[in-house]
Amino acid sequence: MSDYNSGFDSANMFSIDGRRIPFKPGQTILQAALEAGVYIPHLCHHPDLKPHGSCKLCTVTVNGRNGSACTAKALPGLEVENDTPALNDRRRVLLQMLFVEGDHFCPGCEKSGNCQLQALAYDLEMVAPHFRHFFPKRTVDASHPDIWLDLNRCIMCELCVRASRDIDGKNVFMLAGRGADSQVVVNSPTGLLKDSALTADDAAAQICPVGAILHKRIGYSVPIGQRQFDDATIGHQVEYLARRHIPIKPVAVDAPKMPEKEGV
Ligand code: SF4
Numbered sequence: 001m002s003d004y005n006s007g008f009d010s011a012n013m014f015s016i017d018g019r020r021i022p023f024k025p026g027q028t029i030l031q032a033a034l035e036a037g038v039y040i041p042h043l044c045h046h047p048d049l050k051p052h053g054s055c056k057l058c059t060v061t062v063n064g065r066n067g068s069a070c071t072a073k074a075l076p077g078l079e080v081e082n083d084t085p086a087l088n089d090r091r092r093v094l095l096q097m098l099f100v101e102g103d104h105f106c107p108g109c110e111k112s113g114n115c116q117l118q119a120l121a122y123d124l125e126m127v128a129p130h131f132r133h134f135f136p137k138r139t140v141d142a143s144h145p146d147i148w149l150d151l152n153r154c155i156m157c158e159l160c161v162r163a164s165r166d167i168d169g170k171n172v173f174m175l176a177g178r179g180a181d182s183q184v185v186v187n188s189p190t191g192l193l194k195d196s197a198l199t200a201d202d203a204a205a206q207i208c209p210v211g212a213i214l215h216k217r218i219g220y221s222v223p224i225g226q227r228q229f230d231d232a233t234i235g236h237q238v239e240y241l242a243r244r245h246i247p248i249k250p251v252a253v254d255a256p257k258m259p260e261k262e263g264v
């Protein structure tokens, strides 16, 4: 048994696609899988935040029934299917729905190459959006000196909402509306980002997996070929980090350094 497995009680094992996965009591299937170097697609999971279960990309089959790996607890003897044609077909459909529901025109988005939605679509070989585009007209808020917000690219993962509330303690972002009309809003007297407590180094300003919350003055600064997902697929990167016990950063780009304001 490897060093990695030796820290686990041998009773605390389950399987994913036939591979034995150790887990610590209380861990979810997704947490145990990532620690063991098995990639389960996901968009709304963050290791520092409570599970949310909204994107459903992490849907796996557990003992014959489908469920979210980010909310289902790992239990001894579970038989989990993850990387199967049927599950990946459904994940592709979920991705296609996210692409048409928002305005994900990658050629004009500075997050391209560093975007988890785009990376996952490449991983799962999504070649066309398939559904009719919604062409939403949501707020673009460029009022903040360091951050801008294009909610047309929001996938409603609520990572910013949870990070602002649970990590930053600021409640800058909230969800408003119902059903197809729900969207992220800024919790400030004017509804504008400049009048909120958000600062560029807040977790909420770093955590967006897509191009909805962006830092100003650094767009397109990474050459093509050197962007996060240019070399290896998102799944391979997560598995590589997990095998080396390097914390998996769901944030696509390192916290950027803000240039001096003068002369910018
Ligand atoms: S703005 Fe980004 S982090 Fe916030 S809900 Fe939308 S996609 Fe998620």
Ligand code: FES
Binding pocket: 041, 042, 043, 044, 045, 052, 053, 054, 055, 056, 057, 058, 059, 068, 069, 070, 071
């Ligand atoms: S990561 Fe499980 S539902 Fe989004």
